[in-house]
Amino acid sequence: MCPPLEPHWTAYVQAIGTPFVALVAGGIASLIAYRQWQTAKEKVVLDLFKQRLEVYDLVNSATMEIIQRGTGGADSTVLSRLAQGSLKSKFLFGPEVIIAIERAWRAANRLSSNGRRQALLGFDLATQELLDDEDKFTLEIVKFNDVFDELVAPYMRMDAKLPRLKFTLKWKVLRQKFNWVGDWLVAVLIKQNR
Secondary structure: OOOOOOOOHHHHHHHHHHHHHHHHHHHHHHHHHHHHHHHHHHHHHHHHHHHHHHHHHHHHHHHHHHHHHHHHHOOHHHHHHHHHHHHHHOOOOOHHHHHHHHHHHHHHHHHHHHHHHHHHHOOOOOOHHHHHHHHHHHHHHHHHHHHHHHHHHHHHOOOOOOHHHHHHHHHHHHHHHOHHHHHHHHHHHHHHHO
């Protein structure tokens, strides 16, 4: 019997099978790599959130203690917590938060020195000026405490945006910007075919 002129369908399957398996394996490997990248990105966002939350807790607890205890609340431990919060915030927040924390630290420091002056003079002999300064610095810290949550809120969101959506939007923008290239290419091909 003569062999058929055309190869059997199994020959086609054998020829296509190896590249198909390679493509499927490459697709699975790409998917795994993509998910690992996403996981690493989400971990960085979570770590950043934890560091920012630590600074927030330091500063918030210090200012709340000052507000609750008044002049006596601005002792060295509270001042050191505010200073630590100020130092740690330099690489975690924007300039508006850093400046606000430093202002609160300065106000707490002045409140503390004001309290020491009152203690040296004796609370009975404290001048009205010292008492007014105490009220002014305490009010400054209260105002800071009211605004601090709003200042920090944008930095505390844990939004890891999907890069796929960004890529899709960028691709649409690029396609719109460079649409003239496709039009030009079509015009050239039409002229060549005439």
